[in-house]
Amino acid sequence: MALDSKTPKGPIKDKWTNYKNKIDLVNPANKRNIDVIVVGTGLAGGSAAATLAELGYNVKAFCFQDSPRRAHSIAAQGGINAAKNYQGDGDSTYRLFYDTVKGGDYRSREANVYRLAEVSANIIDQCVAQGVPFAREYGGLLDNRSFGGVLVSRTFYAAGQTGQQLLLGAYSAMNRQIGRGKIKMYNRHEMLDVVKVDGKARGIITRNLITGEIERHSAHAVVLGSGGYGNVFFLSTNAMGSNVTAGWKAHKRGAYFANPCYTQIHPTCIPVSGDHQSKLTLMSESLRNDGRIWVPKHMKDVEAIKAGTLKPVDLAEEDRDYYLERRYPAFGNLVPRDVASRAAKERCDAGYGVNATGEAVYLDFASAITRYGKEQATIKGLDVNDAALIKKLGQEVVKNKYGNLFQMYEKIVDQDPYNTPMMIYPAVHYTMGGVWVDYNLMTTVPGLYCIGEANFSDHGANRLGASALMQGLADGYFVLPYTIGDYLSDDIRTGPISTDSKEFEEAENDVKKTLEFFITNEGQHSVDYFHKRLGKIMWNKVGMSRNVKGLTEAIAEIKELRAQFWKEVKVPGAADEYNEELAKAGRVADFLELGELFAKDALNREESCGGHFREDSVELDGEQKGEALRNDKDFAYVSAWEYKGEPSDAVLHKEELEFNDIELKQRSYK
Amino acid sequence: MNLTLKIWRQKNASDKGKMVDYKVNDISPDMSFLEMLDVLNEQLINTGDQPVAFDHDCREGICGMCSLYINGEAHGPDRGVTTCQLHMRMFKDGDTIFIEPFRAKAFPVVKDLIVDRSAFDRVQHAGGFISVNTSGNTIDANATPVNKADADKAFEAATCIGCGACVATCKNSSAMLFVGAKVSQFALLPQGQVEATDRVLNMVKQMDEEGFGNCTNTGACEVECPKGISLENIARMNTEFLKASLKG
Numbered sequence A: 001m002a003l004d005s006k007t008p009k010g011p012i013k014d015k016w017t018n019y020k021n022k023i024d025l026v027n028p029a030n031k032r033n034i035d036v037i038v039v040g041t042g043l044a045g046g047s048a049a050a051t052l053a054e055l056g057y058n059v060k061a062f063c064f065q066d067s068p069r070r071a072h073s074i075a076a077q078g079g080i081n082a083a084k085n086y087q088g089d090g091d092s093t094y095r096l097f098y099d100t101v102k103g104g105d106y107r108s109r110e111a112n113v114y115r116l117a118e119v120s121a122n123i124i125d126q127c128v129a130q131g132v133p134f135a136r137e138y139g140g141l142l143d144n145r146s147f148g149g150v151l152v153s154r155t156f157y158a159a160g161q162t163g164q165q166l167l168l169g170a171y172s173a174m175n176r177q178i179g180r181g182k183i184k185m186y187n188r189h190e191m192l193d194v195v196k197v198d199g200k201a202r203g204i205i206t207r208n209l210i211t212g213e214i215e216r217h218s219a220h221a222v223v224l225g226s227g228g229y230g231n232v233f234f235l236s237t238n239a240m241g242s243n244v245t246a247g248w249k250a251h252k253r254g255a256y257f258a259n260p261c262y263t264q265i266h267p268t269c270i271p272v273s274g275d276h277q278s279k280l281t282l283m284s285e286s287l288r289n290d291g292r293i294w295v296p297k298h299m300k301d302v303e304a305i306k307a308g309t310l311k312p313v314d315l316a317e318e319d320r321d322y323y324l325e326r327r328y329p330a331f332g333n334l335v336p337r338d339v340a341s342r343a344a345k346e347r348c349d350a351g352y353g354v355n356a357t358g359e360a361v362y363l364d365f366a367s368a369i370t371r372y373g374k375e376q377a378t379i380k381g382l383d384v385n386d387a388a389l390i391k392k393l394g395q396e397v398v399k400n401k402y403g404n405l406f407q408m409y410e411k412i413v414d415q416d417p418y419n420t421p422m423m424i425y426p427a428v429h430y431t432m433g434g435v436w437v438d439y440n441l442m443t444t445v446p447g448l449y450c451i452g453e454a455n456f457s458d459h460g461a462n463r464l465g466a467s468a469l470m471q472g473l474a475d476g477y478f479v480l481p482y483t484i485g486d487y488l489s490d491d492i493r494t495g496p497i498s499t500d501s502k503e504f505e506e507a508e509n510d511v512k513k514t515l516e517f518f519i520t521n522e523g524q525h526s527v528d529y530f531h532k533r534l535g536k537i538m539w540n541k542v543g544m545s546r547n548v549k550g551l552t553e554a555i556a557e558i559k560e561l562r563a564q565f566w567k568e569v570k571v572p573g574a575a576d577e578y579n580e581e582l583a584k585a586g587r588v589a590d591f592l593e594l595g596e597l598f599a600k601d602a603l604n605r606e607e608s609c610g611g612h613f614r615e616d617s618v619e620l621d622g623e624q625k626g627e628a629l630r631n632d633k634d635f636a637y638v639s640a641w642e643y644k645g646e647p648s649d650a651v652l653h654k655e656e657l658e659f660n661d662i663e664l665k666q667r668s669y670k
Numbered sequence B: 001m002n003l004t005l006k007i008w009r010q011k012n013a014s015d016k017g018k019m020v021d022y023k024v025n026d027i028s029p030d031m032s033f034l035e036m037l038d039v040l041n042e043q044l045i046n047t048g049d050q051p052v053a054f055d056h057d058c059r060e061g062i063c064g065m066c067s068l069y070i071n072g073e074a075h076g077p078d079r080g081v082t083t084c085q086l087h088m089r090m091f092k093d094g095d096t097i098f099i100e101p102f103r104a105k106a107f108p109v110v111k112d113l114i115v116d117r118s119a120f121d122r123v124q125h126a127g128g129f130i131s132v133n134t135s136g137n138t139i140d141a142n143a144t145p146v147n148k149a150d151a152d153k154a155f156e157a158a159t160c161i162g163c164g165a166c167v168a169t170c171k172n173s174s175a176m177l178f179v180g181a182k183v184s185q186f187a188l189l190p191q192g193q194v195e196a197t198d199r200v201l202n203m204v205k206q207m208d209e210e211g212f213g214n215c216t217n218t219g220a221c222e223v224e225c226p227k228g229i230s231l232e233n234i235a236r237m238n239t240e241f242l243k244a245s246l247k248g
C-alpha cells in the first residue's frame, strides 16, 4: 500500500484553514448517534474526549490508572510552547514552525508542524479560560521562559508543574462532560486489542484491572492517546505503567509503526543510584535557563571529587570545563536535548564523570543565585556587596521558579542543590516514533486515530522542549475534533455497532488465550527479570550512540530473550482478580517485540539525525567535526513498518518528506 | 539494612483482611519505599506467594496514585513527600514497619493496600470545572490580567494531587482540604466567578453524599498533605459556601 499523507494542497499557511472549510460536517442531531472510544486520558486523550463530548458525540474514555487525572502528562514539568509573542522578541507562527522542524532535524512532516504552530496560541487562551493557573508577572500578565534550541521566550509554565496544571485543566473539562453523561469513563481498564469490522476500527477489548473481567466495547471510531513507549528501556522518566500495548496491538491489526528508533534521551535526569532503581527522575530542561553544566577540566580534580577530598563548590572557575558553553557558544547551555546528552556522554566516556559510577555531570545554580540576588538587592535598595544576603535573596528567586524540582532532587539524592551543584545524567524520556498517522491523525486502519506521544507526527527525530504538551493539546482540542468529523460524516446512518459479531468474539478469545497462558505457564522468572534484561540490551546497544555491530547483536539478543520469556515467565495469581503481574506480563510481551523493531529501524537508518546517532555517520572535518551527519539524499523519509508476524519480517514503507517552506540545513548550534 | 514489615493483606473488598509479617534484607538507604516493596514482591513471586498489591505510577510525587499508611502516618514519617518519594534512609536497620491502606468509609479497600478513591472524582464531576467549550475563539489569554498574588495562591491550591492523605489522616475522614483546594483555585480567579455559587454548593453536596465526615478543625490534614495545601483553603471554601447559601 502506498503511503498517502493526505496533506492538503496549497500554500502552507492556508492548508489548515482551507481544509477546515472543505471537510464534511456531522450535524448536532446525528452526533448523538455516534460513539467514539478514546483510549488514554493524558493531555491528548483527555482534551480529545472532552472536546468530542462537547461537540455532542458519545464518548467512552479509558485509562489504566484509578482516575483520568493520573495520566503521565501529570508529570511534565517545564512548560508548553505557544507562538504568542507576548515578550515581543520576534516570535511568530513561522518561527515556531521553523524551530520545531529544525529541532526535529528535518525529519517531520512540514504541514503537520505548521498546523501545530498555528493552533498553539489558541491552546493558551483555552487553558486560561479553563482556569489553568499559569505563572504570571507582577503586572498580572502571563510570564514566559525559554527552552533549548530556540532564541525566543515562548514557553508558558506553572512553576515546575506545568503538565499537572494542563492535565487538571483537561480533566476538569472531562469532568464537566462526565457529569452530563456525555463521557462514560472507564478507570482501571486496560485496552488489550483493537477490533476491526469490515476493515474499519469498530471497537476494543479491555480488561477490568480490578475484577479481571474481559469486556467488549464498540464505537464508530477509536482514538488512541496512550502515550510513549520509553519504558522499553525499563529505566526511563516515564511512569511505571506507561506502555506500548495500545499502539502495538493497533500495529498488529494493520497500523504502520513509524520511526520506532527515534527516542529522546534527556540530558538532565537524576543519575542511576543502583540495581534496585525502578525509574528515573527528570530535572526539567527549564533548569538550563539558569543552571550551567560543567565537569572538572583536570583529571586530578575528578579523582579528588570522587574520593571526597574536594567539594565541587571549592573548585576554582578556571578549573571547570563548561563544555556546552565551550563547544556551542551561540546556544550554550540551551542547545537541544540530543546535543546536550551526547556532550555529557562524551565527557563521561572520557572519564570526567563526577560520581561513583562515573556517569554524572554538574548542573550548577551558583551564578544564577548570585545574579538574581543582586537583581533583588538592587530592586529593594539593599547592599549588593553583602554576599550572604545576595545568596539568600537569590535562593528565594530560584526557589520560586523551581522549588518543587529542588525538593524532588533533595529527597532522592539527599543533597541540597541550593548549596551544591546537582548531579545529572541523560536518561530515556520521550519517544518521537509511534503509530504512523496521516494529516488527519488517522492510522493506516480506517477509523483508528492516534494522537499525542503515541503517534509519530510532529517532532521528527528530536523533540524540542515544551512541545509535547503543545502537541498533545493541539491534537486533542483543535485538530482531531475536525478531522474525525470528516470521517464520521459517513457513519450517520450506520447505527450502533454490535459487539456480538465474530470479529469481537475472535479478538476476545485471543486476549483470553494469552492471559490464560501467562497464568498457567510454569516459569521461573518474574516479569521484571525480563523487562530489566531487555532494558539493558536497549540502553547498551540501542541507546545514545549506535553502531551496526551493536544493533545487529541487539536484534539477536532481543529475539532470544523473547523466546525465553514465552517459556520461562512466571505470573502468580489468577486472571479474574486484581493482578498487577499479569498486566505487566502483557506489556512486557509487547515491549519485547517493539524492542526488536526499534533496533531494526535504527539499523536501517544509516545516518545520524536528532536523537538517532550512528557512529558511522559523523562529520569528519571542519568546524562541525565529530557532530552528527545527516543524509538527506537517502534518508529524508519516514520509516513506516508494516506488521508481518515476527518483527524481523516487518516491511518498510517510506513516506518521502518534502520541504517546500524550509531549507534543509546542517543543524548548527555553534 | 534488615527490616520486619507488618503489612495489611486483604484478598478483595469482601475479605476480612489481616496483618501479615514479612522480612526483607539488604535494603539500601538510597531505595525509595516502593522500591523496598518491589524487593519484597520479587521475593514473594520467587517463593510462589502472592505479591502485595499497592497503587503507584509516576513514582515522583505528582500523579497521586501511591498511598499507604506507614507507621500510623499517611505517606510515612517524612514531610512534604508522597510514599513514592519516601526514602529508606528515613528508617534504620532492625526497624519494624507497619504498612496499611488509607482507611476511610468513602475509600473502600480493593485489595491489600489499594483503595477505591473514585469518590474524589465524583466530587469533581459535580462542579470542579469552568464551563467553557473548546472553540478556538476564546478571548486572548492576556485580555484578563490576574493579580500575581491571587494567581500564585490559585496555583498553590491547584497543586493538590488528589492522593487522599488528608482524608486518611482525619479522624472524621473529612475531604474538606481536597475539596477546598479546588473551590479555592477557581474562587481566586476571575474566570471562576460566574459559576461560583453552584460550584461550591454542588461540590459540598456531593462530598457529603460520598460519606466523607465533617471538619472539626484539627488541622491534621495540612500536616500530612504531601503538597502543603494550606488550611486557608478550607476557610476560603467555608466563606464561599456561606456566600452561596445566602444567595441560594
Ligand SMILES: Cc1cc2nc3c(=O)[nH]c(=O)nc-3n(C[C@H](O)[C@H](O)[C@H](O)COP(=O)(O)OP(=O)(O)OC[C@H]3O[C@@H](n4cnc5c(N)ncnc54)[C@H](O)[C@@H]3O)c2cc1C
Pocket (backbone or CB within 6 Å): A039, A040, A041, A042, A043, A044, A045, A046, A062, A063, A064, A065, A068, A070, A071, A072, A073, A074, A075, A076, A077, A078, A079, A080, A081, A162, A163, A189, A190, A191, A192, A225, A226, A227, A228, A237, A238, A239, A242, A243, A245, A246, A282, A284, A429, A430, A451, A452, A453, A454, A465, A466, A467, A468, A469, A470, A472
Ligand atoms: C517527567 C516528564 C516531564 C516532561 N516535561 C515536559 C514539558 O515540560 N513540556 C513538554 O512539552 N513535554 C514534557 N514531557 C513530555 C509530555 O509530558 C508527554 O509527551 C505528554 O504528556 C504525553 O501525553 P499523552 O496524552 O500523549 O500521553 P500520557 O499522558 O502518557 O497518557 C497516556 C494515557 O493512556 C492511557 N493508556 C495507555 N495505555 C493504555 C491501555 N492499553 N489501555 C488503557 N489506557 C491506556 C493511560 O492510562 C493514560 O491515561 C515530559 C515527560 C515526562 C515523562
Ligand code: SF4
Pocket (backbone or CB within 6 Å): B159, B160, B161, B162, B163, B164, B165, B166, B167, B177, B178, B181, B224, B225, B226, B227, B228, B229
Ligand atoms: S489536599 Fe493534600 S493530602 Fe489531600 S488529596 Fe490533595 S494533595 Fe493529597
Ligand code: FES
Pocket (backbone or CB within 6 Å): B055, B056, B057, B058, B059, B060, B061, B062, B063, B064, B065, B066, B082, B083, B084, B085
Ligand atoms: S506514584 Fe505518583 S505520586 Fe507516588
